[in-house]
Amino acid sequence: QVQLVESGGGLVQAGGSLRLDCAASGRTFSSYTMGWFRQAPGKEREFVAAITGGVSTTYAADSVKGRFTISRDNAKNTVYLQLNSLKPEDTAVYYCTATRNRYCADYRCYAYWGQGTQVTVSS
Numbered sequence: 001q002v003q004l005v006e007s008g009g010g011l012v013q014a015g016g017s018l019r020l021d022c023a024a025s026g027r028t029f030s031s032y033t034m035g036w037f038r039q040a041p042g043k044e045r046e047f048v049a050a051i052t053g054g055v056s057t058t059y060a061a062d063s064v065k066g067r068f069t070i071s072r073d074n075a076k077n078t079v080y081l082q083l084n085s086l087k088p089e090d091t092a093v094y095y096c097t098a099t100r101n102r103y104c105a106d107y108r109c110y111a112y113w114g115q116g117t118q119v120t121v122s123s
Contacts (some may be wrong), residue, residue, distance in 0.1 A: 002026045002112040004096045009117030012086055016121070020081040021026060022114060023071040023094030030054075033099050036081045037107055038092035038119075047105040048094070059103055084122045093118050094112075 003025040011017055022034070035050040046050035049060040058070050067081040079096060094117050097110035104110070 001030075002032065002098050004098060004112055005108075006094065006096045006114040006117040006119035009094060009119045011120045011122065014086060014088055014121055014123050016086050018083045018086065018119060020094055020117060022079045022081075024079070024096075024098065026077070026078045029077040033101060033103055033111055034070075034072060034079040035097040035099070035104075036079075036094060037097060037110075038090075038094045039116075040092040043092075045107050046092075047093070047107070050103055050105070051079065052103050057080075057103065059105070060103070060107075083119065084098065086119075088121045088123045091119060091121050095105060 005023045008020040031053040033052045036048040037045050038048050039045040047061050051058045051070045067085045072079045086092040096114040100112045
């Protein structure tokens with residue numbers, strides 16, 4: 001069982017930056033693929049980024065490539081999402097997720113979810 005707690009969301013102006021943190025419980029954190037998804041009102045949950053266990057290969061959605069960076073610190077059981085050059089369309093609730101599977105961009109692959117943190121980008 002893995003419990004995930006996100007922090008770091010907030011209100012920021014377009015062009016600004018935020019960093020989201022996700023603290024995970026469990027002794028095998030380093031072996032999990034960790035992901036970030038987001039969901040805006042009236043829209044489906046959308047893949048943002050993922051980082052695998054082991055060699056920490058990273059993946060990002062085309063809409064955030066070059067702006068968002070996912071990373072992890074296995075010693076701290078924490079995964080991060082650095083959000084730069086934010087746009088109003090990035091406004092959403094951001095969810096941290098975990099899976100024992102390899103990389104997957106489908107939310108149905110992920111068994112563990114945090115409660116979400118709101119990111120609001122004003123124009």
